[in-house]
Amino acid sequence: MSSRKQILLNAFSMNCVGHINHGLWTHPRDRSHEYKRLSYWTDLAKTLERGLFDGIFLADIVGVYDIYQSSVDLTLKESIQLPVNDPILLVSAMAAATQHLGFGVTVNTSVEAPYTFARRISTLDHLTEGRIGWNIVTGYLDSAARALGQTGMNEHDTRYDRADDYLDVLYKLWEGSWADDAVVLDKARRVFTEPGRVRKIDHNGPYYQSDGYHLAEPSVQRTPVLYQAGTSGRGRRFAGRHAECIFINATDKAAAARTSRALREEAVAAGRRPDDIKIFVGMTVVPGRTASEAEAKLAEYLDHANPEAGLAHFAAGSGIDFSRFELDETIEYATGNAIQSVTQLARQKGWTKRQLLKELAIGGRYPVVVGDGAKVAEELMSWIDEGEIDGFNLARTVVPESYVDFIDIVVPELQARGAYKTAYSDGTLRKRLFGAGDRLPGNHYGSQFRQ
Numbered sequence: 001m002s003s004r005k006q007i008l009l010n011a012f013s014m015n016c017v018g019h020i021n022h023g024l025w026t027h028p029r030d031r032s033h034e035y036k037r038l039s040y041w042t043d044l045a046k047t048l049e050r051g052l053f054d055g056i057f058l059a060d061i062v063g064v065y066d067i068y069q070s071s072v073d074l075t076l077k078e079s080i081q082l083p084v085n086d087p088i089l090l091v092s093a094m095a096a097a098t099q100h101l102g103f104g105v106t107v108n109t110s111v112e113a114p115y116t117f118a119r120r121i122s123t124l125d126h127l128t129e130g131r132i133g134w135n136i137v138t139g140y141l142d143s144a145a146r147a148l149g150q151t152g153m154n155e156h157d158t159r160y161d162r163a164d165d166y167l168d169v170l171y172k173l174w175e176g177s178w179a180d181d182a183v184v185l186d187k188a189r190r191v192f193t194e195p196g197r198v199r200k201i202d203h204n205g206p207y208y209q210s211d212g213y214h215l216a217e218p219s220v221q222r223t224p225v226l227y228q229a230g231t232s233g234r235g236r237r238f239a240g241r242h243a244e245c246i247f248i249n250a251t252d253k254a255a256a257a258r259t260s261r262a263l264r265e266e267a268v269a270a271g272r273r274p275d276d277i278k279i280f281v282g283m284t285v286v287p288g289r290t291a292s293e294a295e296a297k298l299a300e301y302l303d304h305a306n307p308e309a310g311l312a313h314f315a316a317g318s319g320i321d322f323s324r325f326e327l328d329e330t331i332e333y334a335t336g337n338a339i340q341s342v343t344q345l346a347r348q349k350g351w352t353k354r355q356l357l358k359e360l361a362i363g364g365r366y367p368v369v370v371g372d373g374a375k376v377a378e379e380l381m382s383w384i385d386e387g388e389i390d391g392f393n394l395a396r397t398v399v400p401e402s403y404v405d406f407i408d409i410v411v412p413e414l415q416a417r418g419a420y421k422t423a424y425s426d427g428t429l430r431k432r433l434f435g436a437g438d439r440l441p442g443n444h445y446g447s448q449f450r451q
Contacts, residue, residue, distance in 0.1 A: 006420060007391050008278060008280065008392075009392055009420075010054060010394065011056045011394055012059065013056060013059070013396055013399075015085040015087045016035060017083075018080050019395070019396060020282075020364040021395060022305065022310045024304050026304045027398045029398050029401055032399045035085065041093060043400070044056070044094075045097050047400055049099070049101045054101075054433065055101060055429065056101065058090065058105050060106040061144070062108050062111050062147070063143035064141070065143075065313060066316075067316050067319060067320070068315040068316070080312055088105050088120065088124070091105060099424075100131075102132075103124075103131055104135050105132070105135065107135070109162065109166045110139040114166050114173070117170070118216075122174065122214070125219035125220060126220075130429060131428065131429045133224050133225035134227060135247070137228075138163050139153060140317070160234045160235065160237075162207045163238065167242055168208075169203050173201060174222045175440070176199070176451045177213055177214035178198050179198070182198050183217050193217070200212060221428050221429070221439065226242055226243050229248070231262075236262055237266055240263070242445060244277060245278045245280060247280050249282055249366065253386040263277060264277065271445075273443070276434075279388075279390050280393045281387060281392055281393070282364075283366050283393065284364070284368045284394075285406055287372065287376050287405050287410050288405075289409060290372050291371050291372050301362060305361045307361040311356055311357055311360055314360055318333070322356065331352060331353065362397070366395055372409070373409040374413050377413035378417075380419075381417065
């Protein structure tokens with residue numbers, strides 16, 4: 001194996017039709033409308049495992065995108081993450097169809113009670129034999145809060161305060177309720193679990209209270225691999241304490257490097273090492289056997305893309321109704337209660353509506369790499385080096401074509417350069433990502449809750 005840093009890869013998807021690159025559901029080769037069929041997901045999982053992907057990262061939202069035009073009309077017409085189904089229910093089937101592929105599932109701390117969520121994740125860690133990860137999100141849609149019977153979304157930093165308390169409940173359940181040797185399975189003595197090796201947790205935090213026993217016996221990882229995507233100041237502090245894998249947006253390598261350094265500094269401030277976190281950049285790749293084939297494919301995709309649908313998605317993330325602005329009118333990007341990194345990026349770039357429509361046609365907020373296998377491989381490797389990152393969340397364009405093309409065209413070029421594995425290593429998702437143990441490392445905040 002080459003001494004060169006090995007690129008980590010997640011397929012970035014969602015249990016819906018339109019995810020990041022909007023309008024491509026109209027492409028004749030796109031199969032995203034089959035998202036309701038289990039075979040769609042199991043076939044995708046087997047394809048990704050053939051390409052040695054580390055995982056599939058499943059996004060999710062609760063709520064709808066109703067900021068643009070103060071309506072869900074365009075959201076419904078273009079299926080902008082609506083309809084959207086539960087991502088967790090896909091994992092067992094995809095795990096049964098594969099042996100090594102990891103699964104990162106998004107679940108909102110503002111929606112799920114920690115006690116029942118802890119059991120659901122432990123169940124998946126058992127059934128996947130340690131291949132489950134959790135993408136921690138705190139929500140940002142007022143439409144979700146209203147649908148859940150609330151008057152509106154909590155303030156941005158308060159959502160992270162609540163999430164800190166939420167994680168404390170989970171660590172106590174996952175790490176501290178059952179001892180490693182609690183389950184003895186002694187048929188002769190008729191003792192499945194030694195009562196003295198299971199303890200009740202007693203949590204009285206500022207936002208959550210829990211008095212009870214974890215319902216699941218210890219799984220191989222206990223705590224799932226923890227993913228997170230917040231890069232605001234408060235989000236970075238949260239990541240420094242909790243996150244193991246962090247998903248960032250970066251329009252260029254210098255921006256990626258700045259964000260990566262800031263995140264690693266937060267990890268060190270929390271008593272961890274800089275390489276205790278793996279950083280992934282969102283990326284859209286359009287590869288071809290030749291450069292001209294790749295450019296022709298991009299042009300074909302653009303013919304089916306809907307930039308306005310991308311703008312409606314961006315409006316939800318920023319909290320700004322861009323339909324109110326003329327194409328070249330100056331837009332005030334005030335920091336609101338939605339995704340702060342979205343408004344920060346737009347403010348830095350000074351994007352007008354016209355520029356946003358151009359940016360959002362393909363790629364969303366992510367860079368787009370177009371070219372033959374060699375060009376794409378070299379570009380991705382330069383992002384790893386210059387951006388000081390560890391891997392990519394590859395957004396889909398035409399499904400499953402975008403992943404099949406990447407696997408057949410780009411992966412061999414990366415392998416030839418020693419930048420990508422040629423086989424999976426053994427063990428859990430955490431062990432394969434970090435080359436260490438199955439459990440949270442001893443310097444992680446959550447390890448203090450072990451029994």
